[in-house]
Amino acid sequence: MSDPSTATSPDVLRAHAEQQYAAELAALDVADDRPRPPSWRLSPWAVSLYVLGGQLPDGTAIEPKYIGSRRLVEIAIATLATDRALLLLGVPGTAKTWLGEHLAAAISGSSTLVVQGTAGTAEEALRYGWNYARLLADGPSRAAMVPSPVMRAMETGALVRVEELTRIPADVQDALISILSEKSLSVPELDEQVQAKPGFNVIATANNRDKGVNELSSALRRRVNTVVLPLPDTLEEEVEIVRGRVSAIGASLSLPPDLESLSEVQRVVQVFRELRSGVTTDRRTTVKSPTATLSTAEAISVLTNGVALAAHFGDGTVRAADVAAGLLGAVVKDPVQDRIVWQEYLETVVRDRREWNDLYRACRELG
Numbered sequence: 001m002s003d004p005s006t007a008t009s010p011d012v013l014r015a016h017a018e019q020q021y022a023a024e025l026a027a028l029d030v031a032d033d034r035p036r037p038p039s040w041r042l043s044p045w046a047v048s049l050y051v052l053g054g055q056l057p058d059g060t061a062i063e064p065k066y067i068g069s070r071r072l073v074e075i076a077i078a079t080l081a082t083d084r085a086l087l088l089l090g091v092p093g094t095a096k097t098w099l100g101e102h103l104a105a106a107i108s109g110s111s112t113l114v115v116q117g118t119a120g121t122a123e124e125a126l127r128y129g130w131n132y133a134r135l136l137a138d139g140p141s142r143a144a145m146v147p148s149p150v151m152r153a154m155e156t157g158a159l160v161r162v163e164e165l166t167r168i169p170a171d172v173q174d175a176l177i178s179i180l181s182e183k184s185l186s187v188p189e190l191d192e193q194v195q196a197k198p199g200f201n202v203i204a205t206a207n208n209r210d211k212g213v214n215e216l217s218s219a220l221r222r223r224v225n226t227v228v229l230p231l232p233d234t235l236e237e238e239v240e241i242v243r244g245r246v247s248a249i250g251a252s253l254s255l256p257p258d259l260e261s262l263s264e265v266q267r268v269v270q271v272f273r274e275l276r277s278g279v280t281t282d283r284r285t286t287v288k289s290p291t292a293t294l295s296t297a298e299a300i301s302v303l304t305n306g307v308a309l310a311a312h313f314g315d316g317t318v319r320a321a322d323v324a325a326g327l328l329g330a331v332v333k334d335p336v337q338d339r340i341v342w343q344e345y346l347e348t349v350v351r352d353r354r355e356w357n358d359l360y361r362a363c364r365e366l367g
């Protein structure tokens, strides 16, 4: 895997996908001789190569961004080339945001047209607002308008991302309906219609686990293709995802973990998978599942914390003691119920694995 930190501008904490992978995108652009849909920077074939990774004929290595089903990625890309929007659905931490960002970067060359959905998202965030000082001084005009990211995407034929669509109140979500079906946005104040350029489309994400979210309105549901992103199929796949991300995040924080020391990844991922599925890997012992989701994203953060602890307070090698507190914090979200689940797992599963002795002791020491 190439070192992404070298491509990252040193003066920002996190570069956008199109900045971080600018070299890959440029190489794909040169190598790509397949037809590109209107306004697309790359052909669907090159976009899938960018997302799933591989090698170009000239030998340039393309790092895999999303690890999982090729078919799902192809369906997502094909959808964006039609007149239907794409909804990435899944439990927390299944790379919905991550995949959306990379798709926008590869297809439109920019992943920064984003609406972050919250309970407080208003229609202006999906349509347009006004610069009130100008509006009062000069009356309504294009110059007094503040276009939303959706409107800017329509005008430039780009992709816009709508994050956490189902957190947006249902009546505000409905502002997207006419935009998606008519591909135009009316501005009654100016007696104008903003018509979308070819290439415009929407990538929405939604989480099907969190409480307190709104339903996706059925009218909207009919205008999107839904792709459900699953949790990683196998232990090996999840270990690969976590290892890759922890190395990259470590490098960008100037804490390059030595890959040997990442053997702890395997254990953390196994603990997560066993607790999530309610049964041990050898299928012999059933365990209770905690209330927490225990997503891949959380495994990544437990290990990133471990890398920081080991780098600053240890010898750089991530050991059981460096991940124990993170594990406990990830599993025990409900102080009563989850603590019982964790204790039981510790005493019935972790204690019996002889080669996990260090982890057992480190967890016990935390109390």
Ligand SMILES: Nc1ncnc2c1ncn2[C@@H]1O[C@H](COP(=O)(O)OP(=O)(O)OP(=O)(O)O)[C@@H](O)[C@H]1O
Residues within 6 Å of the ligand: 065, 066, 067, 068, 090, 091, 092, 093, 094, 095, 096, 097, 098, 099, 205, 206, 207, 232, 241, 245, 296, 297, 300
């Ligand atoms: N299949 C996967 N391939 C590559 N990376 C993955 C995969 N699954 C999870 N990740 C990693 O997990 C991290 C979290 O992903 P992301 O924030 O996109 O999740 P999400 O589905 O948007 O979660 P939420 O519902 O909480 O918003 C990312 O760093 C991503 O790299």
Ligand SMILES: [Mg+2]
Residues within 6 Å of the ligand: 096, 097, 098, 205
């Ligand atoms: Mg997300």
